[in-house]
Amino acid sequence: MNNDIQKNKLQILGNLFASLTHEIRNPLSVLKMNIDLIRDYQKDENEDIGDLLETSSEAILRIEKIIAHTLDFLRDNPDSYEYCSVNDIVSNSLDFIIPKAKKEGINIYTFLSSDIPKIKVVKNQIEQVLINLLTNSLEASEKGKIIQVRTNFDSENKKVNITITDDGIGIKNEHKDIVLNQFFTTKEGGNGLGLHVCKEIIDKHKGNLTFESEFEKGTTFCVSFSNYKV
Ligand SMILES: Nc1ncnc2c1ncn2[C@@H]1O[C@H](COP(=O)(O)OP(=O)(O)O)[C@@H](O)[C@H]1O
Ligand SMILES: [Mg+2]
Structure with a gap:
């Protein structure tokens, strides 16, 4: 593949990623809030389900962190x-x-x-x-x-x-x-x-x-x- 085309593809991917992550953040935080709520509601009922909800919530936190850091990376924020x-x-x-x-x-x-x-x-x-x-x-x-x-x-x-x-x-x-x-x-x-x-x-x-x-x-x-x- 031609080098310019490849560079261009990556640039487009970068822009796409920046706007995509922006859009993903809101529904993600709704998801996390709901999971945390469900976990609190049923925490005395079933420990296994509680554990599953806990790891789901942690996984969402990790996605949020990756998004934040990748956006920093795209902007090349020296503070990070x-x-x-x-x-x-x-x-x-x-x-x-x-x-x-x-x-x-x-x-x-x-x-x-x-x-x-x-x-x-x-x-x-x-x-x-x-x-x-x-x-x-x-x-x-x-x-x-x-x-x-x-x-x-x-x-x-x-x-x-x-x-x-x-x-x-x-x-x-x-x-x-x-x-x-x-x-x-x-x-x-x-x-x-x-x-x-x-x-x-x-x-x-x-x-x-x-x-x-x-x-x-x-x-x-x-x-x-x-x-x-x-
Ligand atoms: N540890 C490894 N052992 C053998 N081949 C590897 C290893 N790491 C990378 N490769 C080769 O490099 C290619 C590119 O890796 P990567 O960029 O991570 O893309 P992907 O994992 O999607 O194929 C792999 O498809 C594989 O052929
Ligand atoms: Mg790989």
Whole structure:
């Protein structure tokens, strides 16, 4: 596809998203208010239903946060950058992914270094990046496979790194130059936007997104940041 057309498509998507999210916010808040009301009404009747309503309400909160942060991102609001613990960001993303991994029989192991300076980021966006990368790893893995998540501070190269390694299907050599392109997908029903959005977010943070992969062996994605405070 012609590069200009692709850029234009993304611009249109961006505008569409901004107006769409604006429209979604109102019915979403009605939904959340009603769920909270129903939960209060029936809280002594059935604990299971109470729990379901509670997680539904939390899910709506998360959607609201994503919308708010994405709108900030589209406007590139500098106020949304703050110093954050990389391990907290990883844990938040894992909370989101672990139930799915469990359901699919895939184990996730974490190796989080305790000695890491805080990085200056838009927290929610980096969580979104990790959720995208972890989702790809899950989708590349069959039951019984393992995903490893690591954090470390490389003081020599002055970088805070997060790596996600899977032993899934891997990326074919001929695809390595194009996997980050928007709309590239090898999945039925895939949209090919996940990695492109990851790259855009990491570029805005002046970080690096790299990967190594061997077809039918596995893949490691690495996100690194040099904007940190010791
Ligand atoms: N961990 C991974 N293992 C194998 N292939 C991957 C992995 N992550 C990404 N890919 C490849 O990159 C493509 C693009 O990924 P992405 O941009 O997230 O879009 P989608 O997930 O919708 O296909 C995938 O279709 C897949 O071919
Ligand atoms: Mg994806």
